[in-house]
Amino acid sequence: NAGVTQTPKFRVLKTGQSMTLLCAQDMNHEYMYWYRQDPGMGLRLIHYSVGEGTTAKGEVPDGYNVSRLKKQNFLLGLESAAPSQTSVYFCASSSTSGGPYNEQFFGPGTRLTVL
């Protein structure tokens, strides 16, 4: 099993450009999440999905959109990138078995720089 994979690993954008980050998991998990990590801020939830075709906002959703057309994929889009979106982005997934005690499995991250 590859677990959770993220594409790309690194990206540099200019202000105003758009891009899509792809997250894929092969564990048949129902739940998927997008976080951003900034120095001294920990990880903050951007959006999450509780199943195919459903998404919800997290703590810091502004400037991002997501889609979950297939159970195994969760896409994060930036329509018009801003320097404040320079960050490391992590995708995670979890199953519903075990209830709230279940763990989230994380991808390796995407380092995004917006100039």
Add this chain to the structure above:
Amino acid sequence: AQSVTQLGSHVSVSEGALVLLRCNYSSSVPPYLFWYVQYPNQGLQLLLKYTSAATLVKGINGFEAEFKKSETSFHLTKPSAHMRDAAEYFCAVKMGSGAGSYQLTFGKGTKLSVIP
């Protein structure tokens, strides 16, 4: 809303010394608490989690944490630090019930340095 506070953004210990990383939670309901570790340039990996079965929780790599309800704490310890323990450690809590119970709220992290 539930949250966690990690005391100390950076902790340095000598190799072989005790590691103590502090985490306090604010919760009016039974918390679902986790410790994650992030090695340089990697994603997060679960160290351990509190499941209410026991107040002392053992995790991977020799780490353990003790849940103390009276102190609202879930501190992470390891008796003897190793160079490979140098990483950033995150305490996290899950919110209440239903679909929202699957969202993790992270502390700001504590970076552990191990001095040879």
